[in-house]
Amino acid sequence: MAEALWSWSALLAAAGGESDGAPQVPITGFSIDTRTLEPGDVFVALKDRRDGHEFVTRAFEAGAAAALVCRDYRRQPQDKALLRVADPLQALAAVARSARARLSSQARVLAVTGSVGKTGTKEMLRACLARLGAVHASEKSYNNLWGVPLTLARMPEATRFAVLEIGMNHAGEIAPLTRLVRPHVAIVTTVAPVHLEFFSSVEAIAEAKSEIFLGLERDGSAVLNRDNPHFELLAARARSRCASIVSFGSHSRAEVRRERLELEPTGSRLLVSVAGRRIEYALNVPGEHIADNSLAVLAALHALDLDIERAAAAFSTLEATPGRGARVTLRAPGGSILLIDESYNANPASMRAALAALALVPRDRYPRRVAVLGDMLELGAGAAALHLGLVDAIDAAGVDLVFAAGPNMRLLYDALEPWRRGHWAERSEALARVLVAAVGAGDVVMVKGSLGSRMAPLVEALMREHPRLAEAGRQRAGSGAATEEN
Ligand SMILES: Nc1ncnc2c1ncn2[C@@H]1O[C@H](COP(=O)(O)OP(=O)(O)O)[C@@H](O)[C@H]1O
Ligand SMILES: [Mg+2]
Structure with missing residues (x-):
């Protein structure tokens, strides 16, 4: 059995509030999401887009040792140990403070x-x-x-x-x-x-x-x-x-x-x-x-x-992780494709960094450089200029072909020399077919955009089309997350 992270009494002292029952298993972790909850976790019912209190019973079904809930939460038949507090997020912060102090x-x-x-x-x-x-x-x-x-x-x-x-x-x-x-x-x-x-x-x-x-x-x-x-x-x-x-x-x-x-x-x-x-x-x-x-x-x-x-x-x-620079070699008729998966997020600094890294791939192995770029989000009033400003970086990286998705990338796409333009679409999904058809042996393909621009499906489309030769990096992680991770 895993070693306890917190005793119930230490947790009560740290979080404040009232205990309603006591855990039957050692507390070994904390979770705010029942989809990833591990047995022994304390489930913390936070209010975000959904109210975590709706998931308390599911947390216990998944093996939660206890749940940190609001005072007015109504116990359900399957519920086990509850720790009732005025505000679970504040209580979590109080536990954090104790964890740091100890x-x-x-x-x-x-x-x-x-x-x-x-x-x-x-x-x-x-x-x-x-x-x-x-x-x-x-x-x-x-x-x-x-x-x-x-x-x-x-x-x-x-x-x-x-x-x-x-x-x-x-x-x-x-x-x-x-x-x-x-x-x-x-x-x-x-x-x-x-x-x-x-x-x-x-x-x-x-x-x-x-x-x-x-x-x-x-x-x-x-x-x-x-x-x-x-x-x-x-x-x-x-x-x-x-x-x-x-x-x-x-x-x-x-x-x-x-x-x-x-x-x-x-x-x-x-x-x-x-x-x-x-x-x-x-x-x-x-x-x-x-x-x-x-x-x-x-x-x-x-x-x-x-x-x-x-x-x-x-x-x-070290290994680059999926979405953040992981590289996969794909088999294609007559050779291979190097796929660089940068689909997890993007901003002007990381776009430039990724383009510069693309330029390091030797031409003798992969003669053609393809960049598949989705909108960089949350840039405010300067968004258009910051997208347009990537023209130089694309040129410096010797990119041969650009596929682009989103309204801001449209500006960049239109500013490119015609021979560099692969295809543009309002939404990334609409690029999949032309991209897959255009890419072949001898290409290095770098896919990058903000998470909200949904570029990961294009990585997946290429991987579906071409079997993997070798992989650097781990399994795809978190591609279903709803918000940009920074
Ligand atoms: N020092 C840096 N300068 C520019 N881009 C960077 C730098 N470090 C990382 N990146 C790129 O920025 C993106 C986000 O990297 P990440 O380490 O997840 O940063 P954060 O957690 O701050 O969002 C990735 O595309 C990564 O390759
Ligand atoms: Mg981060």
């Missing part, structure tokens, strides 16, 4: 925010820190008002390193989350025009990201991108919280400085100076953006005075 004084907590690269950096930290001790990290992109407290509530007491992703769409969202997390190290991967719909400027985004320092522990560190135009602003905000700053990048004054980067089709080799000490390592995932994220990881390891060489050995074991 970590040993040796434990170290890292928080990751930024416009792009949060999940990738978090996963790198998970892999690297696991070489040094027990790690607990956010699942997927669980980085919002329920994702952060849920991750903390799930955190085992014996955690040595906790890595929390913290995201936001609006100013003011990060502050309460970082105060729950109380990180020793706060990382801002980069600041770029993402979710611009809700901000007056990219600088305003930088301000909102700087909220992450509000929760820093005393003598904490801020890990900042020295190459980003908003570095000074972030550094000033971090300093005002008495944080020491560890900067990373190619900038001559970066403490963790990239001295050499060899971009290869399937990964990168780096030589990095960490406060004057040279470290060489290989990354198993291609692209300059991934290499940049690894610098942030080194900076965090340095800030915590950890064994960098030992931790960095994990870089060579």
Whole structure:
């Protein structure tokens, strides 16, 4: 039997409220969704698009140890242990606070925010820190008002390193989350025009990201991108919280400085100076953006005075995940197709990064470069210009053929030279047939768009048409999720 994460009495003390029954099995986790609930989880009935209270009985059928519910919830015949509180989300936050407080004084907590690269950096930290001790990290992109407290509530007491992703769409969202997390190290991967719909400027985004320092522990560190135009602003905000700053990048004054980067089709080799000490390592995932994220990881390891060489050995074991750069080789008459699945999300920064990574694929293996692009969402008034602005990146990447979906991608599509235009459609589904017919042996195909642009079905259509030769990455995950994951 799995070890208990919380005793019932400790959970009651943490959450407050009244107990109505007691669990018959050890509490081993937390869940807010009965579709993914594991036996032993405490089901937390949150109110979102649906009211979680409608699913309490189903949670018990799935093996929930207990449920955290509102006081006025009416017990159903199949229900087991209930913990009744005024507000389950608040109670979850209270459990999160206790989970953070019960970590040993040796434990170290890292928080990751930024416009792009949060999940990738978090996963790198998970892999690297696991070489040094027990790690607990956010699942997927669980980085919002329920994702952060849920991750903390799930955190085992014996955690040595906790890595929390913290995201936001609006100013003011990060502050309460970082105060729950109380990180020793706060990382801002980069600041770029993402979710611009809700901000007056990219600088305003930088301000909102700087909220992450509000929760820093005393003598904490801020890990900042020295190459980003908003570095000074972030550094000033971090300093005002008495944080020491560890900067990373190619900038001559970066403490963790990239001295050499060899971009290869399937990964990168780096030589990095960490406060004057040279470290060489290989990354198993291609692209300059991934290499940049690894610098942030080194900076965090340095800030915590950890064994960098030992931790960095994990870089060579990383895998791109489906939707975020996973590569699949497909069999086609007369050869193969390389499919790059970037369908999980998109914004101008990650589009450029993905196009640059596409350009690393050698022409002698895959002579024709095909980009299948869906609208980048939530960009506000600048959306048209930000889409049009990709023309240069497409040209620089030597893309031979573009398929596009969505009204904003229409603008980009129309601005391309006629020979680059494959096909445009209002909705991605309408591209499937022409795309499948056009693509063949010798093509590398990169599919990318915001989740709401529904580009994953095009990846699936290509995979249905052509059998897989080999696969890098794991099973498709979360393609049915309803909202963009950042
Ligand atoms: N430093 C970076 N600069 C530009 N694009 C990046 C960077 N890091 C990751 N990306 C790209 O951005 C997208 C989202 O990456 P992810 O790590 O999931 O970020 P987030 O969690 O912040 O949304 C992916 O397409 C990824 O390849
Ligand atoms: Mg994310």
